[in-house]
Amino acid sequence: MEITINGSPADITLEKERTLGEFLSGIENWLLGSGHSVSGLQVDGTVIGVDSVADAFRWELEKIKNIAIKTSTSFELLAEALLTAKEALKTYEDALFDQQNQLREQWKNSPAGVFLSEKAPELYDGMVKTLRGEGLFPQKMEHLIDERLREVENPKNELLIMEGAVTGIAQRLEDLPLDIQTGKDQQAAETVSLFSGITEKLCRLIFLLKQQGILTDEVTVEDLSIQAFIEEFTIALKELLAAYEAKDAVLVGDLAEYELAPRLLKLYSAMRDSMEKPVA
Numbered sequence: 001m002e003i004t005i006n007g008s009p010a011d012i013t014l015e016k017e018r019t020l021g022e023f024l025s026g027i028e029n030w031l032l033g034s035g036h037s038v039s040g041l042q043v044d045g046t047v048i049g050v051d052s053v054a055d056a057f058r059w060e061l062e063k064i065k066n067i068a069i070k071t072s073t074s075f076e077l078l079a080e081a082l083l084t085a086k087e088a089l090k091t092y093e094d095a096l097f098d099q100q101n102q103l104r105e106q107w108k109n110s111p112a113g114v115f116l117s118e119k120a121p122e123l124y125d126g127m128v129k130t131l132r133g134e135g136l137f138p139q140k141m142e143h144l145i146d147e148r149l150r151e152v153e154n155p156k157n158e159l160l161i162m163e164g165a166v167t168g169i170a171q172r173l174e175d176l177p178l179d180i181q182t183g184k185d186q187q188a189a190e191t192v193s194l195f196s197g198i199t200e201k202l203c204r205l206i207f208l209l210k211q212q213g214i215l216t217d218e219v220t221v222e223d224l225s226i227q228a229f230i231e232e233f234t235i236a237l238k239e240l241l242a243a244y245e246a247k248d249a250v251l252v253g254d255l256a257e258y259e260l261a262p263r264l265l266k267l268y269s270a271m272r273d274s275m276e277k278p279v280a
Contacts, residue, residue: 002066010069014061021057023067031071035211039077040070050111074211077115079152082145084112085127089138089145092131104131123148151201155208156275162201166268169195173261177253180244192244195260199237202267203230214275221270233263 003010017023020043027038041048041056044066048056072080088107095103107113108128116124126144129135136144151158172191179188206226209215221229236259243251 001061001064003069004067005069006071007068018061019057020059020061020064020067023061024057027069035073036071037074037077038069039072039080042066042068050109074119075152075208078119079149081112081115081119082149082152084110085116085123086142086145088112088127089130089142093138100131100133104128107131120148151204151208155205155212156214159202159205159209159271160275162198162268163272165198166264169198170261170265173256173264176244176256177249180247180249180252188244192241195264196237199233199264202271206230206271209271215271216274219270219274221266226267226270229263229267233260233267236260236263 001014003012012027014023015026017026024038024041031037041053043056043059043064085107088103092100092103108117113124113127116127123144126135126141130138130141135141169191173195176188176191179185179191206215210217215226217225219226224232236255240252240255240260243255
């Protein structure tokens with residue numbers, strides 16, 4: 001049996017595998033840790049898609065002459081899933097009302113939908129709501145997807161252009177207790193929402209930058225690893241949200257001004273400064 005991976009012959013020795021499913025399970029384990037996953041499959045010239053993969057997994061290896069495997073990185077798979085989501089939104093907008101339910105179910109069960117449900121569940125949930133006619137309008141959802149695409153394609157640039165947003169929300173955090181005390185509820189709610197969004201974005205960028213080797217484990221914040229710093233940051237964030245819900249303006253003020261605002265600035269500064277160091 002001839003086996004190729006991304007067009008190149010693969011020297012793979014079969015052991016106890018008897019079916020295609022057992023073989024592919026071994027391939028996935030072999031790829032584990034490499035940052036790649038199987039993203040395409042042809043068996044004896046036949047493309048195996050989502051609809052036929054369950055049956056194909058039962059095929060006996062001894063009857064197969066050729067297996068062509070395509071692998072992609074997690075970044076490539078995420079970018080592809082995001083682009084597919086954009087296409088689904090455009091199709092949804094142009095579809096008749098009685099077609100929209102079918103389009104939503106097709107997207108949910110597509111490889112892109114399944115991938116996002118596992119890797120970006122909050123984005124998946126937002127897509128489902130939009131395709132249900134709830135939540136964000138399609139154009140707004142498309143803007144969020146474009147932002148995620150920029151993060152995947154150039155996380156370094158996406159981090160560097162955040163400086164104004166980070167310093168701005170840090171200032172708003174310091175003003176948060178006064179907003180609560182003076183009845184500016186809408187402004188206070190907006191501050192908490194923006195702060196949560198910026199924090200989530202930084203965490204996503206940390207993952208992407210580390211995966212690409214741009215941000216290393218050697219980067220520290222206040223003598224803590226970034227991971228340890230974020231864990232402490234998250235504890236303070238949960239305390240802030242609880243105090244905000246309880247309308248405890250004093251505790252909100254202390255946490256916002258003395259804990260979260262300075263920590264956010266220090267985290268961003270450490271990440272930004274690491275961008276100036278050459279990748280090893």
